[in-house]
Amino acid sequence: MKKFMLFLLLSLIINCGYYDTEKKVELGSSKVELGEFYSKNRNYIYFFENKIEGADPETFEIMGIYARDKNRVYLRGEEIKNIDSKTFKLLGQYYGVDYKSVYYTDIQLMRADPETFEIIGNFYSKDKNRVYLRDRELGNSDPKTFNIIDKDYSKDKKTVYFWEVEIKGADPQTIKILDDGYSTDKNSVYYLENKMEKADLKTFEVLNFRYSTDKNNVYFRDEVINEANPGTFRSVDHGESGDGLRYDAEDKNNFYENGGIIKKK
Secondary structure, three states, X not given: OHHHHHHHHHHHHHHOOOOOHHHHHHHHOOOEEEEOOEEEOOXXXXXXXXXXXXXXXXXXXXXXXXXXXXXXEEEOOEEOOOOOOOOOEEEOOOEEEOOOOEEEOOEEEOOOOOXXXXXXXXXEEEOOOOEEEOOEEOOOOOOOOOEEOOOOEEEOOOOEEEOOEEOOOOOOOOOEEOOOOEEEOOOOEEEOOEEOOOOOHHHOEXXXXXXXXXXXXXXXXXXXXXXXXXXXXXXXXEEEOOOOOEEEEEOOOEEXXXXXXXXXX
């Protein structure tokens, strides 16, 4: 009886596949965590729990946001097509190059020159011919004179940019970055990439919460608040009227929230 039970148990084990050679190789090999959500055993590479078909465990390595083996380069577990793994190298946090191309994540920069390509910072890069913001060419910018002003603005010898957008008419030599998206040069006031045609440069002042004033007007972003009084207007941090109404600015006549009148005084 005992021999019969033992035979039955062995039969069940074999039928369930515990001694299947292929299953034993995969299930019996413990995984090693590699970082960036990759892991491997002696036969396979995984991204999370997904097997990467064709990846070579012996030569697989993590390179920042990328990974590679002797044959391929990967991003988030997916092969990047037409990239040469032998000459591939990481540049900065998000860029990679091989002998023929430049990539931002998995996007090929079609006209970028890999031999002269370099990271500037703050998502900007350049080569001998162009400046790039992430994966986009920055207009007709001049790489020799290009420099970053701050996290939102940059310039070259002829142009000022708000991110990738040209600020038309802005003077690179006299541009001055203010708070809350405002800037000035020797001639004008700007909000983001837009020239504020009605703003008076000499008396212009930036308040809080994207309000600004000059001798003639009050502005919310780049729009004139027609009813506002520039002589008495002020921004207010956590303003609350006697009846519990919350506001972020006021003048002698009104309470304001996000550039609009919410109550008259």
